[in-house]
Amino acid sequence: MATTDDAPRRDEQLQRRLARGEETALGELYDQLAPMVHGLAGRILSDQTAAAQLTREIFAHVWEHPEAFDASRGSLRSWLGALTHRRAVDRLRARRAEAAGYAGPAEEDEIRTVATAARVQYVVSALPEPLRETITESYYDGRTYQETARRLGISEQAAKQRMRLGLALLATELEQERERHRPSAPASGGPRGGLPDPGDGSTDGPRTGADERRTEGGGT
Numbered sequence: 001m002a003t004t005d006d007a008p009r010r011d012e013q014l015q016r017r018l019a020r021g022e023e024t025a026l027g028e029l030y031d032q033l034a035p036m037v038h039g040l041a042g043r044i045l046s047d048q049t050a051a052a053q054l055t056r057e058i059f060a061h062v063w064e065h066p067e068a069f070d071a072s073r074g075s076l077r078s079w080l081g082a083l084t085h086r087r088a089v090d091r092l093r094a095r096r097a098e099a100a101g102y103a104g105p106a107e108e109d110e111i112r113t114v115a116t117a118a119r120v121q122y123v124v125s126a127l128p129e130p131l132r133e134t135i136t137e138s139y140y141d142g143r144t145y146q147e148t149a150r151r152l153g154i155s156e157q158a159a160k161q162r163m164r165l166g167l168a169l170l171a172t173e174l175e176q177e178r179e180r181h182r183p184s185a186p187a188s189g190g191p192r193g194g195l196p197d198p199g200d201g202s203t204d205g206p207r208t209g210a211d212e213r214r215t216e217g218g219g220t
Contacts (some may be wrong), residue, residue, distance in 0.1 A: 011069075011076040018066035026063050033077055034059065036125055037084050043118035044088040045095075054091065058084050078173060081122050089115045123173045124166075131166035138163050 017025035037058055042051035058080060061068070069079050092111055124135055137148040138159070149159040 007075060008071055012071050014076065015066050015069050015071070018062065026059065029062065029076065030059055033080055036077070036122060037080055039125070040081060040084050040118055040122040041088045043121060044085070044092055044115055050091065051088075054084065054088060057087070074173075077126060081119065085115060085119050085122075088118075120170070123170055126173075127166055127169060131162050131169065134159055134162035135166045135170070 014025050014029060018029075034055055038051050038055045041054040041058075042048055045051055045054070061083065062080070069076060073079075089111060092114070096111065124132060127135065133152060134148060137143050137151055138145065143151070145156050145159045145163070148163075149156045152159065154162075
């Protein structure tokens with residue numbers, strides 16, 4: 001989630017660099033968001049190997065389909081979160097169905113509960129540190145404003161203000177992700193070239209391959 005006024009502009013610049021085939025842009029995005037993508041996938045799937053595989057798939061999709069990101073619908077981080085959330089839930093649902101032979105109402109309820117909790121944690125992890133630590137103390141650990149204020153060394157009023165602002169930002173980000181649940185119509189065309197090593201920033205030249213690409217929407 002963007003925390004500064006120029007974050008949307010940075011997202012658009014990064015998208016343009018990805019569209020030009022700049023591997024350093026992918027590396028920057030990977031360094032910034034891969035830990036949170038992996039964490040979200042891991043919380044949903046409860047399997048670190050599967051989470052690592054899904055993380056690679058997510059960034060492969062970004063590399064091949066940078067045009068799928070729509071800056072008017074939120075940040076790059078929100079888009080990646082929604083994409084990870086959807087694919088992880090689909091994978092969890094398929095795994096549960098394979099294990100049980102079907103996915104009944106109880107399994108679906110559990111999947112929704114796990115997925116929602118993971119999505120909230122993903123959003124909270126991107127809040128500015130003062131807001132994040134206040135929400136963690138009050139919301140997750142169940143402490144009162146007074147207890148939170150004492151633990152953080154701030155006034156009770158400051159604790160209340162941080163909590164309200166943090167929850168407001170959380171609600172806004174989750175609403176953006178819900179908007180992304182409405183999938184866009186895919187465009188025709190082939191994918192870009194294969195995924196480079198995100199840690200290798202040696203090549204900035206344009207990528208060869210088809211200009212038209214399939215688009216995957218950001219919804220779950």
